[in-house]
Amino acid sequence: MPGLERYPICCPVDRQVWRNVLRKGDCAIDATCGNGHDTLALLRMVADESGSGFIYGFDIQSSAIESTRCLLEDSSTQTRRLVKLSLLCHSKMEEVLQKAPWLVAFNLGYLPGGGKDIITLPGTTLPALHAASRVLAPGGLISVLVYVGHPDRTILRVQLAAESWSCCKLERLNRPSAPLLLLLLKK
Amino acid sequence: MPGLERYPICCPVDRQVWRNVLRKGDCAIDATCGNGHDTLALLRMVADESGSGFIYGFDIQSSAIESTRCLLEDSSTQTRRLVKLSLLCHSKMEEVLQKAPWLVAFNLGYLPGGGKDIITLPGTTLPALHAASRVLAPGGLISVLVYVGHPDRTILRVQLAAESWSCCKLERLNRPSAPLLLLLLKK
Secondary structure, rough: OOOHHHHHOOOOHHHHHHHHHHHOOEEEEEEEOOOHHHHHHHHHOOOOOOOOOOOEEEEEOHHHHHHHHHHHHHHHHHHHHEEEEEEOHHHHHHHHHOOOOOOEEEEEOOOOOOOOOOEEEEHHHHHHHHHHHOOOOOOEEEOOOOOOOOOHHHHHHHHOOOOOOEEEEEOOOOOOOOEEEEEEEEE | OHHHHHOOOOOOOOHHHHHHHHOOOOOOOOOOOOOOOOHHHHHHHHOOOOOOOOEEEEEOOOOHHHHHHHHHHHHHHHHHHHHHEEOOOHHHHHHHHOOOOOEEEEEEOOOOOOOOOOOOOOOHHHHHHHHHHHHOOOOEEEEEEEOOOHHHHHHHHOOOOOEEEEEEEEOOOOOOOOOOEEEEOOO
């Protein structure tokens, strides 16, 4: 479409937001690896030629961690040094982290092709959001893609103090089945 | 705050969005001049040294048009050539326009310091939005700031075909009194 380059803001696609936020050398977290496509996208955004930049990836399904590892190894030579994947609930991210991330990305849904009984649930997502809020670098961003009908829409109730957080919900008006995007910016 | 330059997307402030959309030499519309501050901001975004760029401004209150004219003349040498102010309802913008705008900006509220009985009303705002949708350049944007409690929130019901429009609502989660921002992007 004409003029698309004018619209980093107007297309509420989470990857476009990440691209604006991240710099080479940053640390970022994929809190929901799934099949690894977002993990790889994040790695490409932060990895630079000198080998700085770092990605932590989390998933509770071993098949997701395995798919992510395969995708990364096929696509990047920097996987081993710059990515740490953990078969661990994202609510426990603090047990693993050694660097403060600039971005924590959540994609709340089913693992594509995986069991629909294993989904991210409010019981762990809200604690995970709060863990992310603690570890995030000042100025950093938590991005949460929430699919319509998914129980994790309850996380819209997340309460973060307006003095310290700028919290924004982006909703598509004429695509009712499109996911919501939450952007939680730590001041 | 640290890292603010990373967030053109995350701060749903309409002027930041305009700055991303507009280029020098563009045509833009301030559909609600008010006291003229947005009109001036838009003029500064599009006016270049060669004297291209053009702003149309509309308001139904003569005091608003007068305030805007004074502000512009005090602040810019290019007002006379590059701005056309019309004491006219924005639903009639097509009667005046000679160029296709890249941006049409609405700020739906009261004129600061003006009469509270004169407000933008759904009866004219929806027709104005549709007029804007017709005149907008392909790839252009309609931005609408809607204050909480204002009757113009009914314009959230605006229906634009998803094939031709990307429509997004940005809402602050932890500032319930903050205005909504609608972004209507013509594909």
